[in-house]
Amino acid sequence: MNWKKKAATVLAGVVAVTSLASATPAAADGGTRGGWIPAPQEAFEQPAGARCDFPVRVQPVVDEVRKLVLAEYPDGSPRRELYTGALIDEVTNLDTGAVTRVDASGTSLVEYAAxxxxxxxxxxxxxxGFREDAGSLPRGIWIVDGVYVVQFDPTYVHKTITMVRGTTHNVCTDVV
Incomplete structure (x- = not known):
């Protein structure tokens, strides 16, 4: 099976699991392991040149993201998790004060390799976010939308996006 077909099949499974898991009460197991838990995003800043030509701050203004642990390694660390929920981020150019809001409310099945x-x-x-020469997109802060796979190397510095179907947009251009 080629990569795009495999990704599409896995993503169809993500949608099905999300629908099934969303219908299950979070405390169905008495509040112990197995339920949805909040997964808040931390605000962060990057200096000029790191992602955009200017210093930038990204902070959530709506953050209802939650995660569900689907599988663990024997040591208890996560092997597979599902993330979903509303996430609206505010991106600010710290030099000019220009601000934009972006919807980052995608659903992700995350697999952690050994x-x-x-x-x-x-x-x-x-x-x-992409650093210079550290992935399949140029330096910037990107909204990636659609159906796709993101692979991170073990350092999480290098990212490769394989699009099944979708779009990319560098948010740095919105707050110049």
Whole structure:
């Protein structure tokens, strides 16, 4: 099976699991393991040249993201998790004060490999930062939307996006 067909099949499974898991009460197991838990995004800043030509701040203004642990390694660390929920981020140019809001409310099935690498199988929009020469997109803060896979190397520095169907947009251009 080719990569795009495999990704599409996995992503269809993500949508099905999300629908099934969303219908299950979070405390169905008495509040112990297995339920949805909040997965808040931390605000962060990047200096000029790191992602955009200017210093930038990204902070959530709506953050209803939650995660569900689907599988663990024997040591209890996550092997597979599902993330979903509303996430609206505000991106600010710290030099000019220009601000934009972006919807990053995608759903991701995240697989953590034993070597430290990570793969996201995504439907919908996600905000991703890219360093210079560190991935399949140029330096920037990107909204990636659609059906796609993001592979991270073990250092999480290098990212490769494989689009099944979708769009990319560098948010740095919105706050110049």
């Amino acid at each position: 070597d430290g690498s990570m793969t996201w199988y995504v439907t919908g929009p996600v905000l991703l």
